[in-house]
Amino acid sequence: MACDDEVIPLQSRIEASGDDAQLQEVYDTERHLLYVACTRARDPLLVTALRPGSEFLEDLVGG
Numbered sequence: 574m575a576c577d578d579e580v581i582p583l584q585s586r587i588e589a590s591g592d593d594a595q596l597q598e599v600y601d602t603e604r605h606l607l608y609v610a611c612t613r614a615r616d617p618l619l620v621t622a623l624r625p626g627s628e629f630l631e632d633l634v635g636g
Contacts, residue, residue: 576607576620576621576622576626576627576629576630577622577626577627578626578627581603581629582600582629587599603629604632607627607633608629608633611633620633
């Protein structure tokens, strides 16, 4: 739920990044967490977002 832009990845984590390496780590970690949560769901999964949705949603549906 709530896979909105600025929620995933969390805007406060992006803003707290001190350099490009930290920013990349934030993106990689949050993308991985969303992927794992979606692919390990035991029950039917409903993912919602307001426009614009998280850029990571494109990764889940293949573009």
